Amino acid sequence: MPRTGRRPGAGGTREKILAAARAQFARKGYEAATIRGIAAAARVDPKLVLHYFDSKEGIFRAALDFPFDPAEAIPELLKPGLEGLGVRLARFFLELWDSPAGARAHALIRSVVGSDDAAALMRDFATREILARLAQALELDHPQVRASLAASQLVGIAMLRYVVKVEPLASARADRLARWIGPALQRYFTDPSAIGSR
Amino acid sequence: MPRTGRRPGAGGTREKILAAARAQFARKGYEAATIRGIAAAARVDPKLVLHYFDSKEGIFRAALDFPFDPAEAIPELLKPGLEGLGVRLARFFLELWDSPAGARAHALIRSVVGSDDAAALMRDFATREILARLAQALELDHPQVRASLAASQLVGIAMLRYVVKVEPLASARADRLARWIGPALQRYFTDPSAIGSR
Numbered sequence: 001m002p003r004t005g006r007r008p009g010a011g012g013t014r015e016k017i018l019a020a021a022r023a024q025f026a027r028k029g030y031e032a033a034t035i036r037g038i039a040a041a042a043r044v045d046p047k048l049v050l051h052y053f054d055s056k057e058g059i060f061r062a063a064l065d066f067p068f069d070p071a072e073a074i075p076e077l078l079k080p081g082l083e084g085l086g087v088r089l090a091r092f093f094l095e096l097w098d099s100p101a102g103a104r105a106h107a108l109i110r111s112v113v114g115s116d117d118a119a120a121l122m123r124d125f126a127t128r129e130i131l132a133r134l135a136q137a138l139e140l141d142h143p144q145v146r147a148s149l150a151a152s153q154l155v156g157i158a159m160l161r162y163v164v165k166v167e168p169l170a171s172a173r174a175d176r177l178a179r180w181i182g183p184a185l186q187r188y189f190t191d192p193s194a195i196g197s198r
Numbered sequence: 199m200p201r202t203g204r205r206p207g208a209g210g211t212r213e214k215i216l217a218a219a220r221a222q223f224a225r226k227g228y229e230a231a232t233i234r235g236i237a238a239a240a241r242v243d244p245k246l247v248l249h250y251f252d253s254k255e256g257i258f259r260a261a262l263d264f265p266f267d268p269a270e271a272i273p274e275l276l277k278p279g280l281e282g283l284g285v286r287l288a289r290f291f292l293e294l295w296d297s298p299a300g301a302r303a304h305a306l307i308r309s310v311v312g313s314d315d316a317a318a319l320m321r322d323f324a325t326r327e328i329l330a331r332l333a334q335a336l337e338l339d340h341p342q343v344r345a346s347l348a349a350s351q352l353v354g355i356a357m358l359r360y361v362v363k364v365e366p367l368a369s370a371r372a373d374r375l376a377r378w379i380g381p382a383l384q385r386y387f388t389d390p391s392a393i394g395s396r
Contacts, residue, residue: 113311113361123362131364148358148367149378156354160346163311164321166329169346180347180393184382195378 014052017042021063026117030060030124064121065108067101074133082139086150086186090178093154097162098174106162126151134189142195149195150185157181212250215240219261224315228258228322262319265302266294272331280335284348284384288376291352295360296372304360324349332387340393347393348383355379 020042024033035056039046053059061069077088097105111118131151135143157177161169169177187194218240222231233254237244251257259267275286295303309316329349333341355375359367367375385392 110311113308113357119362123364126362126364144366145370145378148364149382151364152354152358152367152379153351153382154354155357156350156352159311159353159357160350164317164324166321166324166346166349168342169350172343180343181350183392184347184351184385187382187385194381 013042013044013048017044017049017052017059018063021059022117022121025060025063025124026120029120030056030128035059060121060125064118064125065104066125067104067108068096070129070133074130078133078137082137082190084182084186085189086184087178087182089150089185090154090182091175093157094174094178097158102162105158109158109163138189140190140192140195145195146188150188153181153184153188211240211242211246215242215247215250215257216261219257220315220319223258223261223322224318227318228254228326233257258319258323262316262323263302263306264323265299265306268327268331272328276331276335280337280388282384283387284382285376285380287348287383288352288380289373291355292372292376295356300360303356307356307361336387338388338390338393343393344386347386351379351382351386 017038021033021038024038024041028037033056035046035049038059039049042049049059053062073092077085077092080088096102108122112122113119131144131147134147134150138146140146157169160166161172161177172180215236219231219236222236222239226235231254233244233247236257237247240247247257251260271290275283275290278286294300306320310320311317329342329345332345332348336344338344355367358364359370359375370378
């Protein structure tokens with residue numbers, strides 16, 4: 001049982017709930033999993049689950065330990081409009097990885113690559129909370145393709161810069177890197193010819 | 199000790215040499231590691247190392263279990279010239295992942311993400327065997343930046359399509375996906391304005 005900062009009893013319960021939640025979300029997906037089912041698997045009262053995590057969404061994010069809240073960040077990035085979105089998104093992503101939250105992002109990649117259950121959680125979360133929000137804001141055909149291609153460029157940068165640490169990407173200044181990949185993201189988002197229909 | 203297809207004695211020795219090689223390459227890097235040092239760490243005769251792996255490069259590739267030989271594949275991809283390189287490279291990469299060798303590519307990502315030693319091996323190998331070959335063929339400034347940005351787009355596609363399995367990337371036809379990302383790679387390779395000098 002991993003140690004937490006809380007007093008042992010409470011920490012143990014919280015971790016027990018999180019472990020049950022990870023198993024349920026991975027097996028059933030987000031929609032079919034329930035607070036009641038998670039509580040039963042963890043052998044605690046459903047009220048205790050809500051006490052710790054507020055909502056199903058809250059327990060899902062805690063189970064994944066996702067390093068930022070897309071419900072807040074994505075609308076913020078979209079607010080100035082589609083123009084310049086690529087560079088803004090790239091900068092946001094690199095600043096996140098370069099911040100203390102980068103360690104959580106790194107841990108997340110580790111668990112997603114190491115476990116099919118974690119990959120299922122991540123797929124569900126990314127599709128619903130990130131890609132759907134981005135796709136909805138795009139004004140061209142194939143918005144899901146566009147959003148996921150942009151995401152793939154960002155994930156690839158994370159892999160080479162922070163995980164494999166390939167030069168010159170590993171040592172490049174974040175703002176420079178954002179100017180290199182920003183236009184590539186922008187092309188996916190707003191260039192009609194970037195995604196042909198056949 | 200993992201099982202291999204060889205007779206137990208030989209398999210054991212080969213695996214022992216590979217384990218020693220992984221440790222040496224990760225700790226010292228490719229240049230400083232030696233056949234002699236690897237043999238000593240594995241407590242075998244250096245001649246036996248050469249018997250199994252032919253050369254230092256051979257043992258390095260075996261240690262990494264890299265799914266293709268860049269010394270052969272990259273010149274082949276470059277042969278028709280820089281025009282169309284992006285789509286050719288994307289197609290090659292996706293066909294590799296969609297083939298039986300994709301399982302080895304997946305295993306490689308797993309070990310690189312899960313182990314700093316494996317990441318060091320991969321960084322060394324990718325820089326020397328893949329990125330240097332691509333960069334050398336490019337005719338614009340910042341060739342290493344261009345090559346590694348293109349590589350990041352490919353790695354990101356592998357992560358979303360094959361590891362996290364995000365839709366619509368996971369189910370997209372390979373040739374369609376190659377036409378979506380090929381021009382993004384091409385832009386990094388041959389668009390002068392893609393990489394600003396400041």
